Amino acid sequence: MKAEARSVEMTDPSLPGWLFPPEQGFFAQDLDHIPELPPHTELIDGSLVFVSPQASFHTVTLFLLERELHRATSTAYRVRREMSVTLAPRQRPEPDLVVVHASALKAPEQTTFQAQDVVLTVEVVSPESELRDRERKPQLYAAAGIPHFWRVENVSGHPTVYVYELDPALRSYVPTGIYHAKLQVSVPFDIDIDLTEVDNF
Structure with missing residues (x-):
């Protein structure tokens, strides 16, 4: 049941694609082309890093x-x-x-x-x-x-x-x-x- 639930989640069109990274991770040029990516997202070691509100x-x-x-x-x-x-x-x-x-x-x-x-x-x-x-x-x-x-x-x-x-x-x-x-x-x-x-x- 858990495996089926995960499969549904990953194909849910209502979720942004960047929630599920590609097998090899993201590349630097991807940041300019991923739709609806939060502002100031960084790429470190192939993974997206999101910024919290600043004090x-x-x-x-x-x-x-x-x-x-x-x-x-x-x-x-x-x-x-x-x-x-x-x-x-x-x-x-x-x-x-x-x-x-x-x-x-x-x-x-x-x-x-x-x-x-x-x-x-x-x-x-x-x-x-x-x-x-x-x-x-x-x-x-x-x-x-x-x-x-x-x-x-x-x-x-x-x-x-x-x-x-x-x-x-x-x-x-x-x-x-x-x-x-x-x-x-x-x-x-x-x-x-x-x-x-x-x-x-």
Whole structure:
């Protein structure tokens, strides 16, 4: 009886097709063609990952970092929020923020960047994404050769930024600093951000 019930469920036309992944999983290009896919769906290891509603901390932290990165970067770069990056055939995560080379912008309809386009990825950790943001996604970004990664944690309502730089020989990230009240770095850009400003938003 259980097997029959499952068979009915999987052929139910009222259910979206993406509930039942193909045998080999999904591929990066599929995200642009799956109908009714929820916004900001990521592809990690061939599986679709859906995003939960974000808390206020997540929103204001991203606003602050996005604003300051826009100020710090030259016209050779662009800052984009919640744009996916195609890292491999079955890997298309969506960082919270990316800094890309300006030449990577091809058209207004563009939905993804390539790994070689990206200078920096930023992930603001949420409760439902802790494991992905702390472990799997940094592994994928490093393996794809993205040179800089920031992980932002909520510590008592204030952002703490963990900064990493790629060791190109090992294709893994090396921690270069932990920043609490002020984020001050010289690579990939000269940046001096007062992280306490989130209290003003």
